[in-house]
Amino acid sequence: MPTRSRFGPQQPEITLRSGENVPLVRLKERAAARVIDMVPAGLVLVLATGLMGYLAYASLVTGDEYEPYGWLLAPLAMVFGALFLTAACETWATSATGQTRGKRLKGIHVVRLRDGRKPGVAASFVRAAMPASASLLGLILIWRASPLIATLVAVAVYCLTYLSAIWDRHGRAWHDRLSQTALTTHVTIRR
Numbered sequence: 001m002p003t004r005s006r007f008g009p010q011q012p013e014i015t016l017r018s019g020e021n022v023p024l025v026r027l028k029e030r031a032a033a034r035v036i037d038m039v040p041a042g043l044v045l046v047l048a049t050g051l052m053g054y055l056a057y058a059s060l061v062t063g064d065e066y067e068p069y070g071w072l073l074a075p076l077a078m079v080f081g082a083l084f085l086t087a088a089c090e091t092w093a094t095s096a097t098g099q100t101r102g103k104r105l106k107g108i109h110v111v112r113l114r115d116g117r118k119p120g121v122a123a124s125f126v127r128a129a130m131p132a133s134a135s136l137l138g139l140i141l142i143w144r145a146s147p148l149i150a151t152l153v154a155v156a157v158y159c160l161t162y163l164s165a166i167w168d169r170h171g172r173a174w175h176d177r178l179s180q181t182a183l184t185t186h187v188t189i190r191r
Contacts, residue, residue, distance in 0.1 A: 014184075016111075016112075016114070017113060017115065018114070018116060023184055023185050024182060024183065025108050025183040025184060027165060027166065029106050029108060029185075033102035033106040034162060037090065037100045037101060037103075040086075041086040044078055044079075044081070044082035045078075045082050048076070048078035048082070049079075049151055049155065076139075079136075079151075079154075080136065083135070083136065086132065087128040091125045091128045094110050094124040094128065095119060095120055095123075098110050098111065098118030108183050108184070108185060109183070109184055110124075111182055113180045119181050123179040126179040127175045127179035128175075130161065130175040130179070131161035131162065135158035135161075136154065137157075138153045138154045138156075139151065170182065171183075
């Protein structure tokens with residue numbers, strides 16, 4: 001029986017293809033796990049974004065004739081590195097145990113819709129890389145026009161990927177749909 005909620009899963013559980021019903025994770029638990037997972041990379045991203053903004057703003061204020069884009073490549077490399085390492089760590093953790101550090105602390109499991117098992121390496125990679133690659137695509141496409149706006153667009157696209165769970169009736173974000181996974185508090189890991 002569906003429950004009516006303004007945000008998040010309107011359905012409290014999802015039926016796997018195997019016929020098993022599993023409870024879905026509420027958005028606040030999902031968000032808390034994401035925040036825990038993003039702390040290390042988030043610090044690097046905030047530093048890099050701040051550095052990019054400072055360098056772009058400084059060239060506008062001082063009126064220097066130099067090309068600021070060369071200076072902005074260092075923070076851009078920091079962003080690429082942080083997102084790559086985050087995606088690699090999440091891929092490894094999710095494929096090995098079905099949980100990242102934040103998900104483990106919140107009691108959340110990533111399961112395949114097909115059978116309720118933990119996702120394999122391919123699904124875990126798609127799930128981890130989709131938000132980062134979408135934001136990096138936005139960054140690359142707009143970079144030459146305005147590095148500062150490109151950075152803001154990249155951050156917005158990254159956040160929008162996770163926020164897409166708000167309007168999904170099962171509370172699944174775009175990367176969950178793409179990788180055919182769901183977040184649940186109940187797991188039956190079959191070997």
